[in-house]
Amino acid sequence: MVKRGTRMMLSSLAVIAAGWITGCSEQQEPARQEAATEKATDKAAEVVVYSSRKEHLVKPLFDRFKDETGIKVTYITDGEGPLMARLEAEAERTPADMFITVDAGNLWQAANMGLLQPVQSEVLEANIPDQYQDPENRWFGLSVRARTIVYSTERVQPEQLSTYENLSTEEWDGRLCLRTSKKVYNQSLVATLIERHGEQRTEDIVKGWVDNLATDVFPNDTSLMEAIAAGQCDVGIVNTYYFGRLQKENPDIPLALFWPNQQSSGVHVNISGAGITRHAKHPQAARQLLEWLAQGEAQAMFGGLNMEYPVNPDVAVDELVQSWGTFKADDLNVEVAGRRQVEAIKLMDRAGYR
Ligand code: FE
Numbered sequence: 485m486v487k488r489g490t491r492m493m494l495s496s497l498a499v500i501a502a503g504w505i506t507g508c509s510e511q512q513e514p515a516r517q518e519a520a521t522e523k524a525t526d527k528a529a530e531v532v533v534y535s536s537r538k539e540h541l542v543k544p545l546f547d548r549f550k551d552e553t554g555i556k557v558t559y560i561t562d563g564e565g566p567l568m569a570r571l572e573a574e575a576e577r578t579p580a581d582m583f584i585t586v587d588a589g590n591l592w593q594a595a596n597m598g599l600l601q602p603v604q605s606e607v608l609e610a611n612i613p614d615q616y617q618d619p620e621n622r623w624f625g626l627s628v629r630a631r632t633i634v635y636s637t638e639r640v641q642p643e644q645l646s647t648y649e650n651l652s653t654e655e656w657d658g659r660l661c662l663r664t665s666k667k668v669y670n671q672s673l674v675a676t677l678i679e680r681h682g683e684q685r686t687e688d689i690v691k692g693w694v695d696n697l698a699t700d701v702f703p704n705d706t707s708l709m710e711a712i713a714a715g716q717c718d719v720g721i722v723n724t725y726y727f728g729r730l731q732k733e734n735p736d737i738p739l740a741l742f743w744p745n746q747q748s749s750g751v752h753v754n755i756s757g758a759g760i761t762r763h764a765k766h767p768q769a770a771r772q773l774l775e776w777l778a779q780g781e782a783q784a785m786f787g788g789l790n791m792e793y794p795v796n797p798d799v800a801v802d803e804l805v806q807s808w809g810t811f812k813a814d815d816l817n818v819e820v821a822g823r824r825q826v827e828a829i830k831l832m833d834r835a836g837y838r
Pocket of ligand 1: 586723
Protein backbone atom coordinates (compact mmCIF):
# COMPACT_ATOMS: atom_id res chain seq x y z
CA MET A 485 0.00 0.00 0.00
CA VAL A 486 1.31 3.40 -0.92
CA LYS A 487 1.70 5.50 2.18
CA ARG A 488 -0.89 8.29 2.12
CA GLY A 489 1.71 10.70 3.40
CA THR A 490 3.64 10.68 0.17
CA ARG A 491 0.79 12.18 -1.79
CA MET A 492 2.05 15.76 -1.67
CA MET A 493 5.33 14.59 -3.16
CA LEU A 494 4.25 11.92 -5.56
CA SER A 495 0.92 12.96 -6.88
CA SER A 496 0.97 10.43 -9.70
CA LEU A 497 1.48 7.61 -7.22
CA ALA A 498 -1.18 9.10 -5.03
CA VAL A 499 -3.57 9.09 -7.95
CA ILE A 500 -3.06 5.38 -8.29
CA ALA A 501 -3.43 4.92 -4.54
CA ALA A 502 -6.68 6.86 -4.51
CA GLY A 503 -8.12 4.29 -6.85
CA TRP A 504 -7.16 1.54 -4.46
CA ILE A 505 -8.47 3.14 -1.36
CA THR A 506 -12.12 2.25 -1.36
CA GLY A 507 -12.25 -0.07 1.61
CA CYS A 508 -14.36 1.64 4.22
CA SER A 509 -16.44 -0.39 6.61
CA GLU A 510 -19.59 -0.34 4.55
CA GLN A 511 -22.92 -1.54 5.73
CA GLN A 512 -25.20 -2.44 2.86
CA GLU A 513 -28.02 0.00 2.55
CA PRO A 514 -29.87 -0.98 -0.62
CA ALA A 515 -32.38 1.87 -0.49
CA ARG A 516 -29.70 4.49 -0.30
CA GLN A 517 -27.57 2.91 -3.01
CA GLU A 518 -30.54 2.88 -5.31
CA ALA A 519 -31.08 6.54 -4.61
CA ALA A 520 -27.49 7.18 -5.60
CA THR A 521 -28.22 6.42 -9.22
CA GLU A 522 -31.10 8.88 -9.33
CA LYS A 523 -30.34 12.23 -10.87
CA ALA A 524 -31.67 15.16 -8.91
CA THR A 525 -33.28 16.89 -11.87
CA ASP A 526 -35.95 18.62 -9.85
CA LYS A 527 -35.23 22.31 -10.29
CA ALA A 528 -37.09 23.04 -7.08
CA ALA A 529 -34.66 20.90 -5.13
CA GLU A 530 -32.58 22.63 -2.50
CA VAL A 531 -29.98 21.90 0.12
CA VAL A 532 -29.82 23.64 3.48
CA VAL A 533 -26.32 23.91 4.93
CA TYR A 534 -25.11 24.87 8.39
CA SER A 535 -21.50 25.97 7.92
CA SER A 536 -18.84 27.00 10.40
CA ARG A 537 -16.65 27.63 7.40
CA LYS A 538 -16.95 31.33 6.64
CA GLU A 539 -19.31 32.66 3.99
CA HIS A 540 -16.61 33.83 1.54
CA LEU A 541 -15.19 30.28 1.51
CA VAL A 542 -18.48 28.51 0.76
CA LYS A 543 -20.75 30.92 -1.13
CA PRO A 544 -18.80 30.81 -4.44
CA LEU A 545 -19.14 27.03 -4.39
CA PHE A 546 -22.86 27.07 -3.63
CA ASP A 547 -23.45 29.61 -6.43
CA ARG A 548 -21.59 27.42 -8.87
CA PHE A 549 -23.41 24.29 -7.76
CA LYS A 550 -26.72 26.11 -8.41
CA ASP A 551 -25.52 27.12 -11.90
CA GLU A 552 -24.48 23.58 -12.77
CA THR A 553 -27.31 21.59 -11.23
CA GLY A 554 -30.20 23.99 -10.66
CA ILE A 555 -30.17 23.01 -6.99
CA LYS A 556 -30.29 26.01 -4.67
CA VAL A 557 -28.17 26.01 -1.54
CA THR A 558 -29.47 27.94 1.45
CA TYR A 559 -27.00 28.34 4.27
CA ILE A 560 -26.23 29.93 7.59
CA THR A 561 -22.75 30.38 9.04
CA ASP A 562 -21.83 30.42 12.73
CA GLY A 563 -19.27 28.89 15.10
CA GLU A 564 -19.18 25.08 15.16
CA GLY A 565 -20.29 24.99 18.82
CA PRO A 566 -23.49 26.99 18.29
CA LEU A 567 -24.28 25.11 15.06
CA MET A 568 -23.92 21.71 16.72
CA ALA A 569 -26.01 22.88 19.69
CA ARG A 570 -28.66 24.11 17.25
CA LEU A 571 -28.71 20.82 15.33
CA GLU A 572 -29.09 18.97 18.60
CA ALA A 573 -31.87 21.23 19.84
CA GLU A 574 -33.76 21.17 16.53
CA ALA A 575 -33.43 17.38 16.29
CA GLU A 576 -35.88 15.99 13.68
CA ARG A 577 -37.29 19.47 13.07
CA THR A 578 -33.99 20.81 11.74
CA PRO A 579 -34.06 22.36 8.27
CA ALA A 580 -30.35 21.53 7.86
CA ASP A 581 -29.31 18.84 5.38
CA MET A 582 -25.57 19.29 5.63
CA PHE A 583 -23.07 20.38 8.27
CA ILE A 584 -19.74 21.84 7.12
CA THR A 585 -16.96 22.55 9.60
CA VAL A 586 -13.21 22.55 10.11
CA ASP A 587 -11.13 20.01 12.00
CA ALA A 588 -11.73 16.29 12.30
CA GLY A 589 -12.10 16.88 16.04
CA ASN A 590 -15.30 18.86 15.37
CA LEU A 591 -16.63 16.47 12.73
CA TRP A 592 -16.02 13.55 15.07
CA GLN A 593 -17.87 15.43 17.80
CA ALA A 594 -20.88 16.02 15.54
CA ALA A 595 -20.96 12.34 14.58
CA ASN A 596 -20.57 11.32 18.20
CA MET A 597 -23.56 13.51 19.16
CA GLY A 598 -25.64 11.59 16.61
CA LEU A 599 -26.08 14.62 14.36
CA LEU A 600 -24.88 12.97 11.12
CA GLN A 601 -25.96 9.97 9.05
CA PRO A 602 -23.71 7.51 7.25
CA VAL A 603 -23.42 7.94 3.49
CA GLN A 604 -22.45 5.01 1.28
CA SER A 605 -21.08 6.53 -1.90
CA GLU A 606 -18.72 5.09 -4.46
CA VAL A 607 -17.98 8.62 -5.64
CA LEU A 608 -16.87 9.73 -2.19
CA GLU A 609 -14.86 6.53 -1.64
CA ALA A 610 -13.09 6.93 -4.97
CA ASN A 611 -12.24 10.62 -4.51
CA ILE A 612 -11.51 11.01 -0.79
CA PRO A 613 -8.60 9.03 0.66
CA ASP A 614 -9.52 6.71 3.51
CA GLN A 615 -7.42 8.57 6.04
CA TYR A 616 -9.50 11.73 5.54
CA GLN A 617 -12.95 10.25 6.14
CA ASP A 618 -14.88 8.76 9.02
CA PRO A 619 -14.40 4.97 9.16
CA GLU A 620 -18.20 4.86 9.62
CA ASN A 621 -18.81 7.26 6.67
CA ARG A 622 -20.62 9.96 8.67
CA TRP A 623 -18.19 12.72 7.64
CA PHE A 624 -15.81 13.32 4.76
CA GLY A 625 -12.81 15.61 4.40
CA LEU A 626 -13.02 18.18 1.60
CA SER A 627 -9.70 19.96 2.14
CA VAL A 628 -6.48 19.14 3.94
CA ARG A 629 -4.69 21.62 6.19
CA ALA A 630 -1.15 21.18 7.45
CA ARG A 631 -0.19 22.36 10.95
CA THR A 632 3.52 22.89 10.72
CA ILE A 633 6.51 24.81 12.09
CA VAL A 634 7.00 28.48 11.18
CA TYR A 635 10.31 30.18 11.92
CA SER A 636 12.12 33.50 11.76
CA THR A 637 14.38 33.57 8.73
CA GLU A 638 16.48 36.15 10.60
CA ARG A 639 17.24 34.12 13.72
CA VAL A 640 16.77 30.46 12.76
CA GLN A 641 18.48 28.25 10.19
CA PRO A 642 16.20 25.51 8.86
CA GLU A 643 18.96 22.99 9.71
CA GLN A 644 18.28 23.70 13.39
CA LEU A 645 14.74 22.42 13.03
CA SER A 646 13.65 18.79 12.84
CA THR A 647 10.46 17.72 14.65
CA TYR A 648 7.53 18.93 16.75
CA GLU A 649 9.05 16.89 19.58
CA ASN A 650 12.40 18.69 19.23
CA LEU A 651 10.72 22.03 20.04
CA SER A 652 10.54 20.73 23.64
CA THR A 653 14.34 20.58 24.01
CA GLU A 654 16.54 23.17 25.71
CA GLU A 655 17.72 24.55 22.38
CA TRP A 656 14.38 26.37 22.10
CA ASP A 657 14.27 27.69 25.65
CA GLY A 658 12.54 31.08 25.59
CA ARG A 659 12.21 30.98 21.80
CA LEU A 660 8.87 29.23 21.22
CA CYS A 661 5.43 30.79 20.64
CA LEU A 662 2.23 28.73 20.78
CA ARG A 663 -1.43 29.39 20.20
CA THR A 664 -3.83 28.64 23.06
CA SER A 665 -4.54 25.00 23.90
CA LYS A 666 -8.26 25.89 23.81
CA LYS A 667 -8.13 25.84 20.03
CA VAL A 668 -9.17 22.51 18.57
CA TYR A 669 -6.21 22.59 16.12
CA ASN A 670 -3.75 22.16 18.99
CA GLN A 671 -5.96 19.58 20.71
CA SER A 672 -5.88 17.56 17.47
CA LEU A 673 -2.10 17.87 17.19
CA VAL A 674 -1.65 16.63 20.77
CA ALA A 675 -4.19 13.83 20.15
CA THR A 676 -2.01 12.50 17.32
CA LEU A 677 1.10 12.78 19.50
CA ILE A 678 -0.65 10.65 22.15
CA GLU A 679 -1.56 8.10 19.45
CA ARG A 680 2.12 7.91 18.40
CA HIS A 681 3.95 8.21 21.70
CA GLY A 682 1.49 7.36 24.46
CA GLU A 683 0.45 9.71 27.27
CA GLN A 684 3.65 9.86 29.31
CA ARG A 685 6.01 10.80 26.51
CA THR A 686 3.49 13.24 25.05
CA GLU A 687 3.08 14.93 28.43
CA ASP A 688 6.86 15.35 28.62
CA ILE A 689 6.88 16.90 25.14
CA VAL A 690 4.05 19.30 25.94
CA LYS A 691 5.69 20.26 29.25
CA GLY A 692 8.88 20.94 27.33
CA TRP A 693 6.98 23.23 24.95
CA VAL A 694 5.45 25.10 27.90
CA ASP A 695 8.89 25.48 29.51
CA ASN A 696 10.23 26.92 26.26
CA LEU A 697 7.49 29.54 25.78
CA ALA A 698 8.81 33.05 25.20
CA THR A 699 5.51 34.61 26.22
CA ASP A 700 1.83 33.87 26.93
CA VAL A 701 -0.10 31.74 24.44
CA PHE A 702 -1.72 33.55 21.50
CA PRO A 703 -5.42 33.71 20.63
CA ASN A 704 -4.76 32.88 16.95
CA ASP A 705 -2.09 31.77 14.49
CA THR A 706 -1.76 35.18 12.86
CA SER A 707 -0.88 37.07 16.05
CA LEU A 708 1.61 34.30 16.82
CA MET A 709 3.37 34.78 13.48
CA GLU A 710 3.38 38.55 13.91
CA ALA A 711 5.13 38.00 17.27
CA ILE A 712 7.84 35.95 15.55
CA ALA A 713 8.27 38.61 12.87
CA ALA A 714 8.52 41.26 15.62
CA GLY A 715 11.27 39.32 17.40
CA GLN A 716 9.29 38.20 20.44
CA CYS A 717 10.07 34.55 19.69
CA ASP A 718 11.77 32.51 16.94
CA VAL A 719 9.55 29.52 16.16
CA GLY A 720 5.92 28.46 16.39
CA ILE A 721 3.33 25.99 15.12
CA VAL A 722 0.63 27.21 12.70
CA ASN A 723 -1.77 26.17 9.96
CA THR A 724 -0.20 26.93 6.61
CA TYR A 725 -3.11 28.94 5.17
CA TYR A 726 -2.66 31.59 7.88
CA PHE A 727 0.95 31.88 6.73
CA GLY A 728 -0.38 32.20 3.17
CA ARG A 729 -2.67 35.08 4.13
CA LEU A 730 0.17 36.90 5.86
CA GLN A 731 2.48 36.28 2.94
CA LYS A 732 -0.09 37.74 0.53
CA GLU A 733 -0.36 40.92 2.62
CA ASN A 734 3.37 41.18 3.18
CA PRO A 735 5.52 39.14 0.76
CA ASP A 736 8.70 40.25 2.56
CA ILE A 737 7.71 39.05 6.01
CA PRO A 738 10.85 37.38 7.46
CA LEU A 739 9.17 34.05 8.15
CA ALA A 740 9.26 30.65 6.48
CA LEU A 741 7.54 27.30 6.85
CA PHE A 742 9.41 24.15 7.85
CA TRP A 743 8.11 20.61 7.27
CA PRO A 744 8.91 18.62 10.43
CA ASN A 745 9.03 14.88 11.14
CA GLN A 746 10.00 13.97 7.59
CA GLN A 747 12.08 11.03 8.85
CA SER A 748 9.31 9.88 11.18
CA SER A 749 5.58 10.48 11.46
CA GLY A 750 5.22 13.25 8.86
CA VAL A 751 3.60 16.68 9.07
CA HIS A 752 0.44 16.90 11.19
CA VAL A 753 -2.52 17.25 8.83
CA ASN A 754 -6.19 17.80 9.47
CA ILE A 755 -9.26 18.42 7.33
CA SER A 756 -12.23 20.61 6.85
CA GLY A 757 -15.19 18.61 5.74
CA ALA A 758 -18.86 17.84 5.83
CA GLY A 759 -21.55 15.33 6.67
CA ILE A 760 -25.23 14.90 5.90
CA THR A 761 -27.41 15.55 8.92
CA ARG A 762 -29.28 12.72 10.55
CA HIS A 763 -32.64 14.40 9.93
CA ALA A 764 -31.93 15.85 6.47
CA LYS A 765 -35.06 16.76 4.53
CA HIS A 766 -33.21 16.68 1.19
CA PRO A 767 -30.72 13.83 1.63
CA GLN A 768 -30.51 13.12 -2.09
CA ALA A 769 -29.67 16.69 -3.08
CA ALA A 770 -27.28 16.96 -0.12
CA ARG A 771 -25.51 13.84 -1.26
CA GLN A 772 -25.23 15.29 -4.76
CA LEU A 773 -23.64 18.44 -3.31
CA LEU A 774 -21.21 16.42 -1.20
CA GLU A 775 -20.12 14.30 -4.18
CA TRP A 776 -19.83 17.42 -6.34
CA LEU A 777 -17.58 19.05 -3.75
CA ALA A 778 -15.25 16.04 -3.75
CA GLN A 779 -14.30 16.29 -7.42
CA GLY A 780 -12.91 18.47 -10.18
CA GLU A 781 -13.15 22.23 -10.21
CA ALA A 782 -15.21 22.35 -7.01
CA GLN A 783 -12.46 20.45 -5.20
CA ALA A 784 -9.83 22.88 -6.44
CA MET A 785 -12.01 25.80 -5.30
CA PHE A 786 -12.79 24.31 -1.88
CA GLY A 787 -9.11 24.01 -0.98
CA GLY A 788 -7.90 26.94 -3.05
CA LEU A 789 -10.23 29.58 -1.64
CA ASN A 790 -8.53 29.10 1.74
CA MET A 791 -5.03 28.18 0.48
CA GLU A 792 -5.47 24.61 1.71
CA TYR A 793 -4.70 21.32 -0.06
CA PRO A 794 -7.41 19.56 -2.02
CA VAL A 795 -8.39 16.32 -0.30
CA ASN A 796 -8.68 14.66 -3.72
CA PRO A 797 -5.15 13.73 -4.88
CA ASP A 798 -6.19 14.09 -8.54
CA VAL A 799 -6.77 17.81 -8.09
CA ALA A 800 -3.99 20.38 -8.53
CA VAL A 801 -2.72 22.40 -5.58
CA ASP A 802 -3.05 26.21 -5.61
CA GLU A 803 0.06 28.00 -6.93
CA LEU A 804 1.07 29.90 -3.78
CA VAL A 805 0.54 26.75 -1.74
CA GLN A 806 2.74 24.84 -4.20
CA SER A 807 5.52 27.37 -3.62
CA TRP A 808 5.90 26.15 -0.02
CA GLY A 809 7.19 22.84 -1.30
CA THR A 810 6.20 19.23 -0.85
CA PHE A 811 6.20 17.14 2.29
CA LYS A 812 5.34 13.80 3.76
CA ALA A 813 2.09 14.03 5.71
CA ASP A 814 1.14 11.97 8.76
CA ASP A 815 -0.82 8.96 7.52
CA LEU A 816 -2.98 8.39 10.61
CA ASN A 817 -6.71 8.54 10.05
CA VAL A 818 -7.73 12.02 11.24
CA GLU A 819 -10.50 10.50 13.39
CA VAL A 820 -7.86 10.20 16.11
CA ALA A 821 -8.34 13.95 16.65
CA GLY A 822 -11.83 13.26 17.96
CA ARG A 823 -11.18 9.92 19.58
CA ARG A 824 -8.37 11.29 21.76
CA GLN A 825 -9.61 14.86 22.15
CA VAL A 826 -10.64 14.57 25.82
CA GLU A 827 -7.32 12.91 26.70
CA ALA A 828 -5.47 15.65 24.85
CA ILE A 829 -7.31 18.45 26.67
CA LYS A 830 -6.64 16.86 30.07
CA LEU A 831 -3.00 16.25 29.21
CA MET A 832 -2.42 19.85 28.10
CA ASP A 833 -4.03 21.04 31.32
CA ARG A 834 -1.74 18.81 33.43
CA ALA A 835 1.27 20.06 31.45
CA GLY A 836 0.36 23.67 32.22
CA TYR A 837 -0.42 24.54 28.58
CA ARG A 838 -3.09 27.25 28.82
FE1 FE B 1 -8.51 28.21 10.83
